[in-house]
Amino acid sequence: EDQVTQSPEALRLQEGESSSLNCSYTVSGLRGLFWYRQDPGKGPEFLFTLYSAGEEKEKERLKATLTKKESFLHITAPKPEDSATYLCAVQAGSGGSYIPTFGRGTSLIVHP
């Protein structure tokens, strides 16, 4: 059974204090790993898709990396508007079933 574990559950940072969020996964035949941002009362908003170990993607202050066992979402010099819940999900590709498995998320609060 595919599993996704995110850590920490919650993270408080001061504005400008860089940090990383972790997503550990076990899946048979990784097709893709996704990072989403979710604001209160909203649905998940797509950030990145990573397909293979060693791949990296960047968007503004966010950088996502992928290994064979985990992914990191690095946040450089965060601002208060980066406060949100960050979700990780994996999708297995074997057998034609593309059901995504989500983690419980990391709630990030950035204080000014």
Added chain:
Amino acid sequence: EAGVTQFPSHSVIEKGQTVTLRCDPISGHDNLYWYRRVMGKEIKFLLHFVKESKQDESGMPNNRFLAERTGGTYSTLKVQPAELEDSGVYFCASSQDLGGIFQTFGSGTRLTVV
């Protein structure tokens, strides 16, 4: 481009009642997904439509849940009769690609069964 629209945004019903949730996907998106997040748990897949056909409904909890997608456009998710454990946030998402790599989510319907 309009996003994925869900309504109602909130619903409070009594145990045993029926509730119908609606999702309007992005125009032209053949793939439509329903998910649910129970408090304190992760988002879980319920089912996947391709146009009007159910591609995968392996995540549907039981036969009290009925999903339809008339004409391959909007979709409804009916819960009848509702139980306390059905409370949670129900998300709908749509995508153009069959693999569901690039899904756009709606804001969800928060269902509370009392």
